[in-house]
Amino acid sequence: MQLSPPGPRPRVLHVSQPVDGGVARVITDLVRAQLAAGTEVTVACPAGGELAAAAEALGCDVRTWHATRSPGPWLAQEVRSLRQVVREVDPDLVHAHSAKAGLAARLAVRGRVPTVFQPHAWSFEAAGGVTGLLALNWERLAARWASRVVCVSEAERRTGRRSGIAGRFTVIPNGVDPERFHPASxxxxxxxxxxxxxxxxxxxxxxxxxxxxxxxxxxxxxxxxxxxxxxxxxxxxxxxxxxxxxxxxxxxxxxxxxxxxxxxxxxxxxxxxxxxxxxxxxxxxxxxxxxxxxxxxxxxxxxxxxxxxxxxxxxxxxxxxxxxxxxxxxxxxxxxxxxxxxxxxxxxxxxxxxxxxHDIGRMAKAVAEVYRELIGTRPTRSTRPRGRNTGVEATECRESIHT
Structure with missing residues (x-):
């Protein structure tokens, strides 16, 4: 399924800190479908784990992004390194998966490239006390830097809305491959x-x-x-x-x-x-x-x-x-x-x-529709400069990060 009319192939950058488990499997399934549709796909994630190996096996461009699971004093460096990836890849769209990648990608891009944030469960539900409150306040603030928030269930969307997150939401339920997952004796x-x-x-x-x-x-x-x-x-x-x-x-x-x-x-x-x-x-x-x-x-x-x-x-x-x-x-x-x-x-x-x-094909088609809508608002690659000064402009990339 093509994301755009004939011409330069759309370029998508997936960003993830989790490299195993459900998030990795969702990204791998999306990468497989997008490559088959002719999209140029890059995955930025930490080395090791199943995600990088699976993406490379599919023929995807994989960039190592050193990122820890939780925010900390090293976040500024993680954001800077992700900005470098964005400059090099020059994506038409950034798709950030889960809390840490959603935090770093939105700080790195700040809305200059169409950005999809997919929480895969809200981070503020995972943490209590002060940490949970900080996570909630961040999600409320960062909604302005997400072109679309993709929730995997209507209940997840309601939780976000009820918590005061005012982004543009789309619900796309998770899908699985019924040929891979099948009954047996x-x-x-x-x-x-x-x-x-x-x-x-x-x-x-x-x-x-x-x-x-x-x-x-x-x-x-x-x-x-x-x-x-x-x-x-x-x-x-x-x-x-x-x-x-x-x-x-x-x-x-x-x-x-x-x-x-x-x-x-x-x-x-x-x-x-x-x-x-x-x-x-x-x-x-x-x-x-x-x-x-x-x-x-x-x-x-x-x-x-x-x-x-x-x-x-x-x-x-x-x-x-x-x-x-x-x-x-x-x-x-x-x-x-x-x-x-x-x-x-x-x-x-x-x-x-x-x-x-919950067939994987339905999920991939729904994501492609979101991409098509968002990429349609971005100048085509033939009408914008390529390289270090695109996507995240060089002057903006030199800004300090305040967290």
Missing amino acids: VETVRAGIPLLDGVDPAAPLVVCVGRLCRQKGQDVLLDAWREVSRRVPQARLVLVGDGPDAQALRAAAPESVLFAGAVTEAVPWYQAADLVVLPSRWEGMALAPLEAMACGRPVVITDVDGARESLPPGQGPRCLVPPDRPAELAAAVAELLLDPLLRESLGHQGRRYVTTT
Whole structure:
């Protein structure tokens, strides 16, 4: 799908600090679709992780952008280095993903190039106290430097509006590739996973895929697991992923909990599961439930932003629980583990819903429409100078950064 009429190919710069997990997968899917449409695509991100490797494998131009996860005294240097990337790439549009890239990119560009900001869950929901207030005030201020704010769910958009962020919003739900994420025989898949050697093949298996951190709520799931184990003694839980909470979670986990660590491919784990659980404390619209449903697996998720929009109509009463409520989470998980026919029905419903509502092609086309609208307001490359003095003018690039 072309972003503009025939002529110079549009040039898009994606900026991201996260290089693994859901944000990286969304960017990779967009890069794949945009390259296929003839767009010139560059990704600026930290070295290492799956994003740079995946983008390079697709033939994308990748620029190393040294950026830490949180703001700090090094932010000024991160913004300066990103300005340099913008000068070199001379993009027609900058697409900044998640909080840190959204902060640095908007400071670097300041509206001189059409800029899309995609929060992938609001940063002020992640932090409390003074840090949360600072993040909220920044988002309110920086809205003027975003040509468009792309939210992955209507609930995420409402949260932004309710919090006083006055940007131009577009809602584009997350999508997954139903050919990559597809149903498979549980028995066959489990037989190929070494971690499950010695586990009773008939044991109900619950899988949680996500970074091991406070956001994803694996600590709540471990609290709930005690009651699940009491009601379904043969059940096993697998936590797939790595992160800052890994050591604490391992120390708190009973023997019926297995840790897969970071994996290059989560598909077999979804396919091996009887039930996939994501007990997040906040989200925009999590990818894991969509991926699990595309694999024909039922899910239990917390009722945070994007959750209700992720589920087929009618599944909410059984599959949604409040965040930070281990007793209610345990009840929902145990009920489904004890009802295989219901799990099978929910899995079929989920697969149909994802393939018709959350297909990756729909997401890519919607993003392309936003790009087309914004790039249409920018002078064509043939009518503007190229090089160090374009995009972010040299005089502006010499400005100091006040943060």
